[in-house]
Amino acid sequence: xxxxxxxxxxxxxxxxxxxxxxxxxxxxxxxxxxxxxxxxxxxxxxxxxxxxxxxxxxxxxxxxxxxxxxxxxxxxxxxxxxxxxxxxxxxxxxxxxxxxxxxxxxxxxxxxxxxxxxxxxxxxxxxxxxxxxxxxxxxxxxxxxxxxxxxxxxxxxxxxxxxxxxxxxxxxxxxxxxxxxxxxxxxxxxxxxxxxxxxxxxxxxxxxxxxxxxxxxxxxxxxxxxxxxxxxxx
Numbered sequence: 001x002x003x004x005x006x007x008x009x010x011x012x013x014x015x016x017x018x019x020x021x022x023x024x025x026x027x028x029x030x031x032x033x034x035x036x037x038x039x040x041x042x043x044x045x046x047x048x049x050x051x052x053x054x055x056x057x058x059x060x061x062x063x064x065x066x067x068x069x070x071x072x073x074x075x076x077x078x079x080x081x082x083x084x085x086x087x088x089x090x091x092x093x094x095x096x097x098x099x100x101x102x103x104x105x106x107x108x109x110x111x112x113x114x115x116x117x118x119x120x121x122x123x124x125x126x127x128x129x130x131x132x133x134x135x136x137x138x139x140x141x142x143x144x145x146x147x148x149x150x151x152x153x154x155x156x157x158x159x160x161x162x163x164x165x166x167x168x169x170x171x172x173x174x175x176x177x178x179x180x181x182x183x184x185x186x187x188x189x190x191x192x193x194x195x196x197x198x199x200x201x202x203x204x205x206x207x208x209x210x211x212x213x214x215x216x217x218x219x220x221x222x223x224x225x226x227x228x229x230x231x232x233x234x
Contacts, residue, residue, distance in 0.1 A: 066082060072100075097118065120143070143177075155186045178230055186226045
């Protein structure tokens, strides 16, 4: 995409002479321009490619998704980015989150989020803690909170053989999602081991090494449980 002259501003294009090291978000840059992220203020001063981004996305009905990692590790940054994308660029906004850090998300951040992609790892508290090392309470609490705010939700459920594929687990998540009233879609995500090499590179044990991916029939069966509750499951 060719940038217009007035768009060629920012920390990467037409940068003013460096005056020493500056911090732009989590990165160190030789000299942060006037449209960089000012970590000292914890604000986004400007988006470098506002206009070309909007020109590229809006003709196709697209939007922007903040993902990670976990975006709510940086709630001020995430909130400001969502706000500016929604109100300055007019983009549809989405937030992909586990919900565990939802206490960090003010209502304003969630209101600037048109769609929340919420990962619910398991319905059983013991399985949830085994998989994540954390309690499911913050995630379920965020789901209920989003109902009150009137925000649309897509639930993401990873089907892991021997962990989250039990009938009670699948039924529990399906019943909970159906009872919310704001879940427009459920993604049944088959477990895979594409990230195993990352664990090996960090010399960390990959505890699911011997866990197979679910068979197509298992995924289809789980999908039907959600559909039986009136949910759009894919």
